[in-house]
Amino acid sequence: MSAEIDTLITANTEDLKSFALKFTNHRESAEDLVQDTIYKALANKQRFSANSNVRAWLYTIMRNIFINNYRRKETYQTVLLKCYRKPEAGNVEFTLRNILPIELEIKEIKERIHALPIVFRESFLLHLEGFKYDEIAEMLNEPIGTIKSRIHFARKILKSRIERC
The missing domain is CATH 1.10.1740.10 (RNA polymerase sigma factor, region 2, helix turn helix motif)
Structure with a gap:
């Protein structure tokens, strides 16, 4: 068969x-x-x-x-x-920043993702690839609640790091 x-x-x-x-x-x-x-x-x-x-x-x-x-x-x-942030009136730093190529922004975000602790990064990257929580849990041999928690914390960490950029 x-x-x-x-x-x-x-x-x-x-x-x-x-x-x-x-x-x-x-x-x-x-x-x-x-x-x-x-x-x-x-x-x-x-x-x-x-x-x-x-x-x-x-x-x-x-x-x-x-x-x-x-x-x-x-x-x-x-x-x-x-x-990306909209330039504030008269703020030269933001204006200059917006003319930087988007490749630099992508590189920064990739660096921040890869700087995540391995326990969060592994689950988060699988989630970004489109895998569902239950699939990730099965792949990593972890409970589904643990996977959801790790992805949540990865997002939270990334959000705080990206808001600083």
């Missing part, structure tokens, strides 16, 4: 590519999305029901991955926007 599912999943790769292009409008991003979909499908093939339509199952996985990636991107951009 397992080999049959593997064959069904890989047989639909070409259809997945065209479907992914409709989501992303970018060939490389579409290829990444297909790879993520196949990986997730193979990792969760025990959840596939033998009487189900494999193509619909794969499309659902792909759609969910795309939506999670979109949400993660939106969350990341929200963090970036909160770091």
Whole structure:
């Protein structure tokens, strides 16, 4: 049964590519999305029901991955926007700061994330990647309440560090 599912999943790769292009409008991003979909499908093939339509199952996985990636991107951009402040009238420091390239801001935020204590950083990065609390808890072999708490404290720490930028 397992080999049959593997064959069904890989047989639909070409259809997945065209479907992914409709989501992303970018060939490389579409290829990444297909790879993520196949990986997730193979990792969760025990959840596939033998009487189900494999193509619909794969499309659902792909759609969910795309939506999670979109949400993660939106969350990341929200963090970036909160770091930017409008220049105050006559405040040269803020005016000069706003003309700095956004790459510096992204670099600063990444540095602050990676400066988190490992216990918080690990859970927080998985959450940013789009994993749900229960998935993170399973991956890290921790209770779900502990994971929620760690992510909460990571956000709190980052917020205080970003407000200083």
